[in-house]
Structure formats: C-alpha cells, structure tokens
Amino acid sequence: MTCIVGLVSKKRVYLGCDSCGSDESSKIQRSDSKIFRVLGNSKALIGFAGSFRMGQVLQYSEKLIESKALCNHKYIVTKFIPRILDIFDKNGLIKRDESEQISIEPLLLAYKSKLFQIDTDCQVAESLCGYDAIGSGADYALGSMATTDEFDIEPIQRIYLALKASAKFGVGISGPFHVYDTSTEKETVFES
DSSP states (O other): OEEEEEEEETTEEEEEOOOEOOEEEEEEOSSOOOOOOOOOEEEEEEEEOOOHHHHHHHOOOOOSSSSOOOOOEEEEIIIIHHHHHHHHHHHHHHEOOOOOEOOOEEEEETTTTEEEEEETTTTTOTTSSSSSEEEETTHHHHHHHHHHTTTOOOHHHHHHHEEEEEESTTTTTOOEEEEEEESSSSSSOOOO
C-alpha cells in the first residue's frame, strides 16, 4: 500500500512518496524512503511500490544506470530492465506464474528530465501528460495532478498535494511525505 508520484517540470523530474509500510491489517511509518538515488548516478531516482526488500536490493546495487547513459526508452527496455531482472533473480525476488510469466513490483524511474513507469510485467511506459504514479494511491494522486495541471503551483507543492490526496482516500498511505528531484541532492519532507 503505497503512493509514488512523479512530475516532469523545467527539465527535471520530481518524485515523491509516502512513508507507510502496511498489509491488510496493520501499518507502520517507516524511516527508510520508498525513493532512492541510483548508486553512481545522482541524476537518477527510483521509486518503488510493494516489497521494501525489492527496493532495498536495488538501492544498494551498482551500475543500474551507467553515468553517461542516454537513458531513453530503448536503453530502459534493453539495458536497465535486464539488469534489474538479473539482480532480482539472484535475490529470489522474481515471481513466476504457472506459465512462467515473470512479475515484479512496479517502479517509477526518473532520470534527468525523463520519467518512466516500469509495470509488473516489465513493460516501460512514458506518459504524455508529464506525470505518473504507482501504488494503491496512484489513482488519487493522478486525479490531484490532473486538477492542478492548469494552475501556477510549484512542482514540489503539486507532488505534496497529490500525496496528501492519496493519503486521505487510500488505504495504507501516510506521511511523512518525501519529495526529491533529479537536479539537486535536496530532499523536502512534509510531516503530513
């Protein structure tokens, strides 16, 4: 139960997340973030929904994205996805159904001014509207992003409003909310 929301603005990507770890019957506010900077590439951020273990394994993996990578759709599909699948496989994190179809937890990847969603079947999507969200609160966050689209609101504030909406209506989503961007090392924290 999560909400990760991303927004492309002014040649950078903003990525925000909630801090709740939960299951069907309980929740806890966690100190570890659902968003991290890729090791060796400060312009790349990954937000994850689902398993904290999956996110933690990626967070400490080296060479996920080469520092000089073009990082377009082709690169994500042909280089990044095979790398993470190899890492997940070595750590027992890939789910397979009866027909051997692979399934992972969804990710949002922000790199420089690009925002990609990696879905559970490893397909890579780049939204035309300039924002995206994953997790159980995604629909609420996307609704909020759509309603603030035409207003002159700072990107960090838009992300916060989207996370706040997802926490108000979604199950297992709560602050503090963390917002990062691909151009600075800065982290903004909203308590609720």
